[in-house]
Amino acid sequence: MPAVAALPSPTTTAPLAPPPVELGRRLLLPLLVGLLVVAVLVSAGAGAVRIPVPAVVGILLHKLGLSSGLAFEPQQEAVLWAIRLPRVCLGVLIGAALGLAGAAMQGLFRNPLADPGLIGVSAGASLAAVTTIVLEVTLLSALREWLGFYTLAVAAFAGACGTTLLVYQLSKEAGRAVVATMLLAGIAVNALAGALTGLLTYAATDEQLRSITFWGLGSLGGASWLTVLGVLPLLALPLLLLPRLGKQLNLLALGEDQAAHLGLPVTSLKRQLIVLATLAVGTSVAVAGSIGFLGLVVPHLVRLAAGPDHRVVLPGAALGGALVLTLADTLARTVVAPAELPIGILTALLGTPVFLWILLREKRQRLM
Amino acid sequence: MFNVQHLSYQVGRKSLLRDVSFAAWPGELLAVVGANGAGKSTLLRLLSGDLTPSWGELWFDNQLLANIPAAELARHRAVLTQQHTLSLAFKVRELVLMGRYPYFRGQPSAHDHAVVQQALATVGLSDLAERSYPTLSGGEQQRTQLARVLAQVWEAEGGFLLLDEPLTGLDLNHQHHTLAVAKALVKRGFGVIAVLHDLNLAAQYADQVLLLRQGETVAYGPPAQVLTPDHIQHAFDISVELLAHPSLGFPLIVPVPR
Numbered sequence: 001m002p003a004v005a006a007l008p009s010p011t012t013t014a015p016l017a018p019p020p021v022e023l024g025r026r027l028l029l030p031l032l033v034g035l036l037v038v039a040v041l042v043s044a045g046a047g048a049v050r051i052p053v054p055a056v057v058g059i060l061l062h063k064l065g066l067s068s069g070l071a072f073e074p075q076q077e078a079v080l081w082a083i084r085l086p087r088v089c090l091g092v093l094i095g096a097a098l099g100l101a102g103a104a105m106q107g108l109f110r111n112p113l114a115d116p117g118l119i120g121v122s123a124g125a126s127l128a129a130v131t132t133i134v135l136e137v138t139l140l141s142a143l144r145e146w147l148g149f150y151t152l153a154v155a156a157f158a159g160a161c162g163t164t165l166l167v168y169q170l171s172k173e174a175g176r177a178v179v180a181t182m183l184l185a186g187i188a189v190n191a192l193a194g195a196l197t198g199l200l201t202y203a204a205t206d207e208q209l210r211s212i213t214f215w216g217l218g219s220l221g222g223a224s225w226l227t228v229l230g231v232l233p234l235l236a237l238p239l240l241l242l243p244r245l246g247k248q249l250n251l252l253a254l255g256e257d258q259a260a261h262l263g264l265p266v267t268s269l270k271r272q273l274i275v276l277a278t279l280a281v282g283t284s285v286a287v288a289g290s291i292g293f294l295g296l297v298v299p300h301l302v303r304l305a306a307g308p309d310h311r312v313v314l315p316g317a318a319l320g321g322a323l324v325l326t327l328a329d330t331l332a333r334t335v336v337a338p339a340e341l342p343i344g345i346l347t348a349l350l351g352t353p354v355f356l357w358i359l360l361r362e363k364r365q366r367l368m
Numbered sequence: 369m370f371n372v373q374h375l376s377y378q379v380g381r382k383s384l385l386r387d388v389s390f391a392a393w394p395g396e397l398l399a400v401v402g403a404n405g406a407g408k409s410t411l412l413r414l415l416s417g418d419l420t421p422s423w424g425e426l427w428f429d430n431q432l433l434a435n436i437p438a439a440e441l442a443r444h445r446a447v448l449t450q451q452h453t454l455s456l457a458f459k460v461r462e463l464v465l466m467g468r469y470p471y472f473r474g475q476p477s478a479h480d481h482a483v484v485q486q487a488l489a490t491v492g493l494s495d496l497a498e499r500s501y502p503t504l505s506g507g508e509q510q511r512t513q514l515a516r517v518l519a520q521v522w523e524a525e526g527g528f529l530l531l532d533e534p535l536t537g538l539d540l541n542h543q544h545h546t547l548a549v550a551k552a553l554v555k556r557g558f559g560v561i562a563v564l565h566d567l568n569l570a571a572q573y574a575d576q577v578l579l580l581r582q583g584e585t586v587a588y589g590p591p592a593q594v595l596t597p598d599h600i601q602h603a604f605d606i607s608v609e610l611l612a613h614p615s616l617g618f619p620l621i622v623p624v625p626r
Contacts (some may be wrong), residue, residue, distance in 0.1 A: 110455035253456045263442030308456035
C-alpha cells in the first residue's frame with residue numbers, strides 16, 4: 001500500500017495566515033487609479049489653448065465652489081468646461097466600458113482572443129449607422145426629425161443589440177446558449193452585416209462616403225455634456241455590474257459543467273454577460289464609432305501584470321481601458337493639430353504591436 | 369444519500385440508460401463499472417445534474433435532485449469530471465480555492481485557505497501550490513482537480529463525491545493513492561460514487577459495485593456478488609478467472625484467452 005497522507009479532521013483546522021498576495025496584484029489597481037488621475041489632468045490641459053495642470057486643478061476646485069490659490073484665466077475655464085472636460089469624461093467612460101467588455105467576453109468565451117466584435121456588436125452597429133447615413137433622406141427622415149443629432153447613435157445602438165440578440169438566438173440548443181456555436185454564428189452574422197454595409201457603401205454618394213469613413217474610424221470629437229449625460233445611464237450598468245462577476249468568471253474558466261457543479265447559475269451568468277457587454281460596446285460605438293483593439297489588448301496587459309484572477313482583471317481592465325483611451329485621445333488631438341487623427345486608427349496602431357509582443361512572449365514561455 | 373429509481377435516459381430514439389435503480393449511502397464507496405459505452409458516464413452526468421432524466425427519479429438527501437438549489441447542492445456534493453480544460457493560467461492554489469467559492473462572498477476566510485492547504489496536502493501537491501496549472505503534468509493536473517473537489521465538500525456532513533474515471537492518466541502509485549483518499553473520506557462519513565475501469569481496483573476498494581451493460585444493470589451489490597466470472601463474461605464479453613489472493617481479502621481478476 002502506498003503511503004497515504006492522513007486526512008486531518010476538519011474540526012482541528014488551525015487557522016493559517018492567508019498566503020501572501022503577489023506584489024503586482026496588490027499594487028496594480030491603486031497604480032492604475034493614480035495614473036488615470038494624472039492622465040485626465042494632463043489630457044484636459046493639452047490642446048490649442050494650453051492649460052497647465054495647476055490651472056486645471058484650480059478650475060475644477062472653483063467649479064466645486066472651493067477657492068484655491070491656483071491661478072487661471074476665464075478663457076481657460078471656458079475651454080476646459082465646455083470642450084475638454086466633456087471629451088475627457090467621455091473618453092474615460094468609453095475606455096472603461098470597452099476594456100471591461102473585452103475582459104468579460106474573453107471570460108465568457110473562455111478564449112483570450114475573444115472580443116465583443118465576435119458576437120456581432122460592432123458589425124451590427126456599423127450596419128445600422130451606415131444604413132442611417134445612406135438611406136437618411138428616403139426612409140428615416142421622420143426618425144431624424146424626432147431624434148435630431150442622436151439618430152445615428154440610437155440606430156447604431158439598436159443595430160448592436162439586434163445582431164447580438166440574433167447571434168444569441170441562433171446559438172441556443174435546448175434553451176442553453178452553446179458558446180462554440182455562438183462564435184460560429186457570430187462569424188456568419190458579422191460576414192452578412194459586413195456585406196450589407198458594403199452594399200450600402202457602394203450605393204452611397206461622395207459626401208455620405210466621407211461620413212461613413214469617419215464614423216468607422218472612431219472619434220470622441222462629438223463630445224458635449226449632453227453626450228456624456230446621455231451615455232452615463234447606459235454605461236453605468238455595465239461599469240457597476242460587470243466588476244462584480246469576477247468570481248463567477250473565474251469558475252467559468254474551469255468549464256461550463258464544472259462551474260455548474262460549483263453552484264454557478266451558468267445560463268443566467270451568460271445572459272448577464274452578453275447583455276452588459278452589448279450595452280457597453282453598443283453605447284460606445286454609437287457615440288464614438290468603432291474603436292478597435294482596446295477591448296482585446298487591455299485585458300491581456302492586466303493579466304500580464306496581475307495574473308488571471310477576474311476579481312482583479314475586471315476592475316483593472318476598466319481602469320486600464322480608461323487610461324489608454326484618455327492617452328490615445330490626447331495624442332489624436334495634438335499630434336496633427338489643428339487637425340485630428342481618428343482615434344480608432346491610433347488604438348489599432350498602438351495596440352497591434354503590443355498584442356504581437358504579448359503573443360511572442362507567450363510563445364517563448366511555452367517553448368521554455 | 370443518492371436514491372435512484374428506474375432511471376432512464378434517451379437521446380432521440382437511442383436509449384443510453386434503461387431502468388437503473390440503486391442507492392448510494394454516506395460511508396460507502398460505490399464503483400460503477402462496465403464496458404465502453406455501457407452508460408457509466410451518462411449515469412454520472414445524470415447524478416451530477418448535467419443531464420435531465422428521461423424517466424425515473426433521482427433523489428438526493430430525500431429531495432428530488434432537480435429541486436435542490438444549485439448553490440446548496442454545491443456545498444454537499446462535488447464532481448470530478450473526465451475532461452479538464454482550463455482556459456486561463458491560474459496557479460494551483462487559486463484553482464483549488466475555487467472549490468471554496470460556494471462558501472464565501474468577496475474574500476476567502478482564513479479557514480478557506482486552511483482547507484485549501486489540507487486538500488493540497490491530501491493529494492500530495494503542497495510543494496506545487498504556487499505553480500501555474502498549465503505547466504503541470506497530466507497526472508498532477510488531475511490531482512489538482514481532485515484537491516479542488518475535496519476542498520468543495522471538505523466539511524460537508526454526509527457529503528458526496530462523484531468521480532468520473534478519476535484514475536485516468538495516473539501512475540500505479542497515484543491510482544491507489546487516489547482511491548485510498550476516497551476510502552479515507554468514506555471512513556469519515558462521505559459517500560463516493562466512482563466510475564472505474566480496473567475491476568481489480570473495484571474489487572479492492574469498493575463497498576458496492578454497479579455493473580452496467582448497454583445501459584442496463586447486470587448486477588448490483590457487494591463486489592464479491594457482482595464481480596463473478598459469469599457477470600463479467602456477460603458485461604465485457606471476455607472470459608476471466610478469479611484467483612483468491614493468499615493474504616489480501618479480495619480476489620484477482622485475470623482474463624483467460626479462449
